[in-house]
Amino acid sequence: MTVRLSAILLLTGVAGCANLANPPGTATGGNEKSDELIRMARDVETHGSEDTALVLYDQAVNVSGHSPAAYVQLGDAYARARRFTEAAKAYRTALAADPNNGEAQLGLGAVLVQRGSLESGLAALAKAAPLVNTGAAYNRLGVALTMAGRFSEAQQTFERGLGLAPDDIDITTNLALAAALAEESDKAASLVNKIATSPAAKPLHRRNLVIVLGIIGSSPRDARAVAPDDLSQSAFNALFGRAASIRHITNPVTRAHALGTIQG
Secondary structure (H helix, E strand, O other), X not given: OOOOOOOOOOXXXXXXXXXXXXXXXXXOOOOHHHHHHHHHHHHHHHOOOHHHHHHHHHHHHHHOOOOHHHHHHHHHHHHHOOOHHHHHHHHHHHHHHXXXXXXXXXXXXXXXXXXXXXXXXXXXXXXXHHHHOOHHHHHHHHHHHHHOOOHHHHHHHHHHHHHHOOOOHHHHHHHHHHHHHOOOHHHHHXXXXXXXXXXXXXXXXXXXXXXXXXXXXXXHHHHHHHOOOOOOHHHHHHHHHHHHHHHHOOOHHHHHHHHHHHHO
């Protein structure tokens, strides 16, 4: 299946790393010189010099002796630059040398979904999630399952992610969206209440709560109460109305795509 998708809520970055920093202990390039180049590349990228950073990431690959870890860093950088073809090539090169590299599988799956190759992306993400075994990895897999209209599997996947990251509000919000699409109104409403009272809830999360309540048929008053403070009444009416229209769509994939177009 090839579908043009807009990501649900967040794809936590589009590839192996959602931000520029690696978790402590994570491999980078493979030796001291390549690691130094990667640190320089991150600093340059942080300051907006994307093309220069990509050159440095590429140099780190060469200096590392073409290590899989360095290719993953390069792939992540290309993905952040939305150069998905180059990102996929870097991840595939890493996987050719190390077929069980979870970060490379995760990055490849994410960019394939971004390019619209949903089934191929799902296959890579399904392999990656247990290898990486983080809440973020299961969140990416859950997003792809949701966009495929596989709402029950998506909820199970998000719940597994929450088992690893119980306080992750992104995963919780995505779970609420999947429950709403699956017509599990009580579950979705309960999650909305939890998210709405969380101090971690940001305007993007609250915007998605409006969508959840629109899908499950809640009142405009209830949805307005959880909406972002800066969302104008006209914008609220449009968002809530589009979400409410999803209730009348019976095909799961079409429902998921309709959600993606609201969020994109």
